[in-house]
Amino acid sequence: MGAQLRVYKQKISSAQTTKKITKAMELIAASRIQKAMARVKASTPFARAVTRAVSAVATHSNVQHPLTQEPEVIRRSAVVIFTSDRGLAGAFNSQVLREGLELAELLRSQGKEIAFYLVGRKAVGYFQFRKLASIAQWTGDTDTPQFRTAEEISSELLEAFGRGGENDGVDEINLVYNRFVSMMTQTPETLRLLPLEIVESEGDVDDHAVYPLYEFEPDAETVLDSLLPVYVQSRVFNALLQSSAAKHAATQKAMKSASDNADKLITDYTRLRNNARQAEITQQIAEIVGGADALSSAK
Missing domain, CATH: 1.10.287 (Helix Hairpins)
Structure with a gap:
């Protein structure tokens, strides 16, 4: 006894x-989630504004820009998976990895080759354990993402997109990340970043509405050359911030x-x-x- x-x-x-x-970890996550939510709230309007600007240029001009023109054959697709550097967050990492691999299987079924780009140590460890190949990796900046990380990721993606699938690059770019919905809900989301096919509108489209005419200085192609890198950076940075906020919420819940x-x-x-x-x-x-x-x- x-x-x-x-x-x-x-x-x-x-x-x-x-x-x-x-x-203690719950309290730490609770303190960080407020800052992460504030950063997401601050970055989202800018990302939407840049997206609308790029969409306007692409829609209201006849220029055939390589970043907005759909290629005849998509040979190679980039899948960027955003995870965290640390665990203890429930199903946060497993669900986004599953979403990314399911997207890869879907693209393979369409005859496309997959190029993985990984963000976060959990994704890197997962791919190393299963001996899966990846093109580039970024770790150490997922808790409080900095804009320089988004610049590095965007530069790598744009460089690969510029080469094209024929020259060991990619023909399209897809982002897979956890989107922060609420303190209790974080959902994996897939965004096709390039080629650009985004036309955002508020509410229903009115067929009888009069839309403005656009003029571009010096020309539409130059405007697109300047806007598209900013668009890619803003979208990647917003995905990093969304993933960070979702991770802190998942940690607090776990x-x-x-x-x-x-x-x-x-x-x-x-x-x-x-x-x-x-x-x-x-x-x-x-x-x-x-x-x-x-x-x-x-x-």
Whole structure:
């Protein structure tokens, strides 16, 4: 009985220590999520504005720009997967990796070769463990993403897109990341970045509405040359920020669940310890009474 009591005490102590760690991580994630949400909120209007500007130039001009023109044959597709550098975030990384691999299978079924670009140590570790090839990797900047990381990723993607699938580059670019919906919901999302096929509108399109005419200085091609790198950078940076906010929310939710489970374990083991201690006391009383009876019978 004494050994059993010691086991229960050790398990209770272990659960209490685990609860302290998970509670601290939950509080840290809660403090970071507000900053991450503020950065997403600040970057989203700029990304939308740049997207509308690029869409306007592409829609209202007759220029055939390589970044907006659909190639006749798409030989090679880039899939950029955004994960985190750290775990303890529930299904955050597994669901975006699954989404990226499912997209890759779909593109392969269409006869396209896949080029993976990985963001975050979890994606890198996943691909290394399964011996899957990747073109480029970026790690160490997923908790609080900096714009220079988005610039590096965008530069690599645009350089590969400029070469084209025939010259060991890519013909299209797809981003796969977790989008922050709410504190309880983070959904994997796929965005086809290039070639540009985005025309955003607010509400329903009015067939009888009069839309403005656009003039471009010095010309539409020069405007596109200047806008498209900014568009790619803004979209990649927004994906990094969305993934960061979603990761902190997922961590907070996972650590809250872990703390609740630790509380349940502590309650269960405390009950078992009390039962074992009561059984030990009962056994000791029974032994005393039995010994007293034996002494009285001997007289």
